[in-house]
Amino acid sequence: MDALTRIEQALTAAVTAAAAGCPPGLAAAVRHAVFPGGARIRPRLCLSVALACGDDRPSLTDAAAAAIELLHCASLVHDDLPCFDDAAFRRGKPSVHRAFGERLAVLGGDALIVLAFETLTHGAAVAPDRLPTLLLTVARSVGMPSGIVAGQAWECESSVELTEYHRAKTGALFAAATAAGAAAAGADPALWGELGARLGEAYQVADDIRDAAADPAELGKPVGRDFALDRRSAAREFGIAGAVQRLERLLAEAVDSIPPCPGGAALRASIMAESQRFLPKGLVRAAA
């Protein structure tokens, strides 16, 4: 079974079980938040690492990947709320609060956070000794002091260091994706966090670049929400060319950090292939 099929099946099983007997509006809001998905980049990364480490408990791997994605979806639902980005659309359809109202968006995000931990616990029935490490790995990436919730909260502070902000806002869940993939397969998660953290930072820098120059033809004439909302951004800080250089350095560091493992070569190749999707090719060439 390919990675995406495993992920979609695990997500469908988790959401379907949770929705039975649930208030219909809440169930619909949660389904809307999770399906259809985006690129599922974090859970695919989780699966890739687990496979590189032997993937000896596939159902636990699937649960870990699903938990990571559920938490990502929760963060999108809450970040889209009127008090944050007030985003009208997400993944090509109305955001959850536009489709279901603000109350079900708040509750839907809360329910998704809880569902993530529940999914992980159910999945660990096949290897209960791996549960504590997995849970702490995932919880740290979401909560205080340096998970994605903290990353979002840095936006409420008057001063923040860019690397710390990116590390928490995006890097944390990426780091959890790789560490949880390793932990699900019985490997040491501490050796695998850096890979995810670097990829997460790279992803965020790519996002900043896209925000500043959505159309490569507009290079050097940055427009976008980071500027409009006066948000910290690698593109604002270093310029487009500097940001692209930073991105390439982060990707190289990511690949270099992969510890020895049975499937290391395949993982390296898949990450390099995947990372080509971070940026429009035109942009990379133009900046080179």
Add this chain to the structure above:
Amino acid sequence: MDALTRIEQALTAAVTAAAAGCPPGLAAAVRHAVFPGGARIRPRLCLSVALACGDDRPSLTDAAAAAIELLHCASLVHDDLPCFDDAAFRRGKPSVHRAFGERLAVLGGDALIVLAFETLTHGAAVAPDRLPTLLLTVARSVGMPSGIVAGQAWECESSVELTEYHRAKTGALFAAATAAGAAAAGADPALWGELGARLGEAYQVADDIRDAAADPAELGKPVGRDFALDRRSAAREFGIAGAVQRLERLLAEAVDSIPPCPGGAALRASIMAESQRFLPKGLVRAAA
């Protein structure tokens, strides 16, 4: 050490550890949400049940009690948001969104949910075999399909059965408090959920009665938010006297449900004493 001291120490340890290195605003919002507390009725119930069951892993009991209270605090912060109750005050001081803004109220609630599961996992280091049951017990009481988040979501539906609504909105976390107290002490949580569920329903009925007749002298002339917001309420459904009868029946059922255990008699006595605080005595006498 008395119960309240154990609870406050466990909460302080959890919040202090999480706040180190956290964005200052988020740390302050979370502290504001947790300290000073209300009656801490749920974690005290959790401790009472653990003690009745032998309390052989006190640090795990403390973690379970703290997790229950952190989740309760999270639900208060999110329920107070402008899109729900828009409450200006909570526990005698400004609500979190009034004091710190809506963004930190959303994020603070999210962080508290995560911290609850993290606290539970740390606490279970002394008895890892009890972690899966504890986690599922607690998660079910908060999430879909019938935890407090679902209870709140029933308010967004056009039709809802009162018992189901109360069971999810308040009963769920009370049921988790007793079940988690048992599970923390190595007892069977399935035998202990009913006690908490009945007490939670009783507590909610008492709350409905207080809302409808805050001053006993006004009995029979109900005023309050449930009426103003057209919310389901036992006082609206059955009248004040009927609601008081229902409350007394629920308390009797609660005490009757206590399974055989080393400290059963003491637990029974403490619950009867505690439940006297549910209602102003004048009201009970007037309705009798």
